[in-house]
Amino acid sequence: MVTQGRSRTQSPPPSTRGRSGPAPGGEDGPFSRARWKSPVRGPWLTSVFGLVLLIGIPIEFLTGLLSYAAYRPRLGNDPNPDHGLFGFYLFDWVTSPSWLYRVTEGVHVMLGLALVPVVLAKLWSVIPKLFVWPPWRSVASLLERLSLVLVVGGVIFEMTTGVLNIEYTNPISFYTGHFYGAWAFMAGLAIHICVKFGEMVRALRSRRFRTELRTGLADTVPEAVDDDLVAIEPAAPTISRRGVLALVAGTSLTVVALTAGEAVGGVARRLALFGTHYRSPGVGANRFPVNKTAARAGITAAQTGPAWRLELAGAQRVSLSREQLLAMPLTTAYLPIACTEGWSTAQHWTGVPLADLARLAGVSSAGASLLTSLDTGSVVLSAAQVAAPQSLLALKVNGADLSMDHGYPARVILPSAPGSHNLKWMSRITFGDRG
Numbered sequence: 001m002v003t004q005g006r007s008r009t010q011s012p013p014p015s016t017r018g019r020s021g022p023a024p025g026g027e028d029g030p031f032s033r034a035r036w037k038s039p040v041r042g043p044w045l046t047s048v049f050g051l052v053l054l055i056g057i058p059i060e061f062l063t064g065l066l067s068y069a070a071y072r073p074r075l076g077n078d079p080n081p082d083h084g085l086f087g088f089y090l091f092d093w094v095t096s097p098s099w100l101y102r103v104t105e106g107v108h109v110m111l112g113l114a115l116v117p118v119v120l121a122k123l124w125s126v127i128p129k130l131f132v133w134p135p136w137r138s139v140a141s142l143l144e145r146l147s148l149v150l151v152v153g154g155v156i157f158e159m160t161t162g163v164l165n166i167e168y169t170n171p172i173s174f175y176t177g178h179f180y181g182a183w184a185f186m187a188g189l190a191i192h193i194c195v196k197f198g199e200m201v202r203a204l205r206s207r208r209f210r211t212e213l214r215t216g217l218a219d220t221v222p223e224a225v226d227d228d229l230v231a232i233e234p235a236a237p238t239i240s241r242r243g244v245l246a247l248v249a250g251t252s253l254t255v256v257a258l259t260a261g262e263a264v265g266g267v268a269r270r271l272a273l274f275g276t277h278y279r280s281p282g283v284g285a286n287r288f289p290v291n292k293t294a295a296r297a298g299i300t301a302a303q304t305g306p307a308w309r310l311e312l313a314g315a316q317r318v319s320l321s322r323e324q325l326l327a328m329p330l331t332t333a334y335l336p337i338a339c340t341e342g343w344s345t346a347q348h349w350t351g352v353p354l355a356d357l358a359r360l361a362g363v364s365s366a367g368a369s370l371l372t373s374l375d376t377g378s379v380v381l382s383a384a385q386v387a388a389p390q391s392l393l394a395l396k397v398n399g400a401d402l403s404m405d406h407g408y409p410a411r412v413i414l415p416s417a418p419g420s421h422n423l424k425w426m427s428r429i430t431f432g433d434r435g
Contacts, residue, residue: 036128039234040241042223043203044212048245049122050200054193056115061186063108067340068179069093070101070418075368075380077421079175086183095388098415102338102346105418106263109342112162113259117251119155121244129228144195150188157181166341174340212241262343272343285400288345291419294404297375299425304374304409310393314431315362322409325395328352333390339419349413351394354386358431367432371412374425381414381421383434390415393426 070093071077080086094100136142161178164170170177206225220237222230239247261268265288282288310325312318331353338344358366366386372378385391394413395402402408407424414421 034232037231037233037235039220039222039231039237040239040244041125041128042230043199043225043227044207044223045241045244046122046125046229047200047203048209049118049125049248050196051204052118053115053122054200056111056118057189060108060111060115061182063104063111064178064182065089066104067101067108067418070104070416071421072380072382075382077379080179083179086179092382092384093416095384095391095415095417098333098335098390099346100416101418102263102336102344102416105338105340106342106344109162109166109340110256110259110263112159114252114256116159116163117248117255119159121248123152126229128231132228140195143191147188147191147195150184151192154181154185154188158185168341212245215242216240217243259342263338265345282403282405285398286403286406288347288406289343290405291339291341292424294425297425299374299404301404304404304425308409310410310426311428312357312361312431313428314358314366314433318361322395325352325393325410328356330395331389331392333392333413333415335390335392335413335415337413337419337422344419348398349392349394350396350399351392351410351413353389354381354391354393354412354429355389357393357429358386361429361431363431363433365434367434369432370428370430371423371426372428372430373423374427377423379421379423383432385414385417386431388415393429 068080069090071079072093073080073083073087073090074092130148136145158178158181161170161172161174161181165174165178206223217237217240220240222234258271258273261270261272282290306321309319309321312320329352330350332348332350334346334348336344336346354369355366358364358369365383367383369381369386370378371381381391390413392413394407394411395409397406402411407426410426411424412422412426
């Protein structure tokens with residue numbers, strides 16, 4: 001709770017403040033503090049942005065770690081097989097509730113986008129301090145400077161690769177770069193927090209938040225503190241601190257409003273201007289987003305025609321046509337597909353439970369099982385995933401046959417799993433035996 005405040009009628013600090021000395025380039029050089037004249041910059045405004053990031057970034061990091069765990073790397077589905085000690089926290093991801101991965105990944109992507117304006121505002125607010133000379137005056141300030149390399153570089157890298165991944169235009173290996181970049185960024189952030197936390201708390205207590213929200217442009221003056229962030233020769237204000245906060249908050253809310261439809265689905269998807277630009281080519285019951293079309297995957301009608309068979313391997317081998325699968329007891333489940341790009345969709349899927357197929361292959365208690373598709377994609381499922389009642393070999397969606405783009409003649413649909421694990425155009429399942 002903020003307990004102290006300053007009057008909004010304070011006079012600006014004298015221009016003789018700022019004993020740090022001129023930056024390279026002289027008093028009027030390109031790096032001189034005198035060139036930064038905004039009267040709203042100061043430790044309080046910077047600390048407000050810092051507090052928002054201090055809350056948001058750990059949530060972003062945690063949901064990222066959960067997303068990685070959902071891939072079940074210990075089973076071999078590891079986009080970062082050389083993770084080493086960075087995988088110390090990995091655990092067996094759950095299959096219930098079925099929407100869990102959709103929520104964690106949706107929060108991760110939407111929160112990441114919402115924090116972009118806050119990060120940009122925070123960087124703007126500390127620009128004068130980046131050019132202070134000498135660059136450090138104590139061991140603490142040296143640690144702060146070193147941490148900034150990881151913090152500033154890391155946050156720019158993480159947000160850039162995240163946005164590029166949403167747009168399917170990443171020039172690097174997203175999973176590897178984003179994973180190790182996050183750990184490097186968090187290491188720098190931890191150091192930065194240790195050095196700056198006390199200063200942030202003092203700055204937040206120096207002014208009442210409610211008072212700032214009531215302070216208009218006419219009463220906006222520089223903070224009366226001796227700090228490198230405060231302008232030496234402030235210009236007349238063109239925006240109040242209240243205005244800056246409203247601009248940043250409004251931008252973040254707008255980004256969320258124009259992105260959330262990708263995760264929520266339904267009518268809201270039409271408003272997702274900042275979401276992925278991939279839309280479904282399907283019609284009717286199959287009209288929902290598709291990540292990879294059959295044509296892009298190289299799937300042909302000949303591969304999925306009457307000669308198609310699903311091969312089951314366990315204690316015995318079984319070959320099943322689509323007609324034979326349709327003749328088996330079918331289950332319908334309402335399940336989402338959620339992708340790392342931030343989009344998701346939930347549909348009614350009808351098919352044969354994987355546990356029933358395991359028993360048909362002579363495996364009464366399936367262990368880790370290997371799924372393979374016609375496009376050579378593969379994924380290993382855990383025993384819990386195979387046994388989950390909602391884990392299906394789907395043959396229909398929303399009461400109609402799957403379209404080619406959605407995995408005809410059969411695809412796998414799993415509860416609480418990354419979208420890439422819901423393999424389309426299935427060809428073979430090899431069931432492990434726990435017994």
